[in-house]
Amino acid sequence: MLLLAFETSCDETSAAVVREGRVLASVVSSQIALHAEYGGVVPELATREHLRNLQPVAGAALRQAGVRAGELDAVAATRGPGLPNALMIGLKAAQAAAFALDRPFVAIHHHEAHLYSAWVARDPLRADFESFQPNVSLIVSGGHTLLLHVPEPLRHRLLGSTLDDAAGECFDKTGKLLGLPYPAGPHIDRLAREGNPRAFDFPRPMIADSNDDFSFSGLKTSVRYFLQKQPELAEDPAALRDLCASVQAAIVDVLVSKTVRAARRLRAPCVTASGGVSCNSRLREALATACRQAGLHLRLADPTLCTDNAAMVAILAERKLLGGAPPTPLDAEPDPGWALDQL
């Protein structure tokens, strides 16, 4: 099956082509530079950029894959959750293509795509569902922090989520307090490499709670109060590196501890992590260490698939169609608040 997918839920315009689980092309046009000026994603600007970029990005993906639109067997797009008008661009473009080509269309849940991005192997990028093991899955992005139990492919149960800020939001907002550009996650990651994670003791919210929920707004507030008392620290390069390392350690400790504990409790042999924050080098190392100690297998999403991309959408859509899932009606609307447990 030859399938084209679009992803436009937030600030990346992306198109990808897959054939039999193999990613033939994956093109991502990031709007980060545009939104950085405003310190966050501006929905109207994102929509305009998707409108401007989707056709060239889709054309590039088809060229890279060496296929013509007429050869496609199916078209897919992200339906939600995400920014309403941004979702609308990719969804309606994909439905229009499916209509014109008289091919099936599949609407994909953004987090379900992140979830299965952990089961994509690299060199070349390809679906690797054969290696699937029952797992506890951590999805950490700018908008969401979710913990799921995934006993078999395409079946999952939500265990917990954040009660307030997402982990990525915590990186971005504390980074803003530290004077770092948006999105601050990658900057904190880079600066923390030369900092001392034990220099400052920030709270690890809900780390010892028996439930699977998270909360990160208290950590952000504690960094704010800390900097109000000692604003000079963010100006000092060595202290800034220590601050980044300490904040990052607090976020990572909570994520790793709760994920591994859930896996042990549910006797899942495997842990997976995906979403933008799963690029974080300390999170990847800490998960690897904790899983090794607990005798758990670990699948991390490939770094090229952690942040938003259409390759993960394409792989999941193809898998669904091949598994007999019905196509989505061509008049389906975006679902900006689509919850993963409504699937």
Ligand code: KG4
């Ligand atoms: O999955 P994603 O591209 O978009 C959403 O669906 O939200 O995730 C973006 C988030 C941002 O908050 C960004 O700061 C964070 O992922 N991020 C990182 C790193 N790379 C991206 N956070 C920490 N360390 C990183 N290396």
Ligand code: ZN
């Ligand atoms: Zn995402």
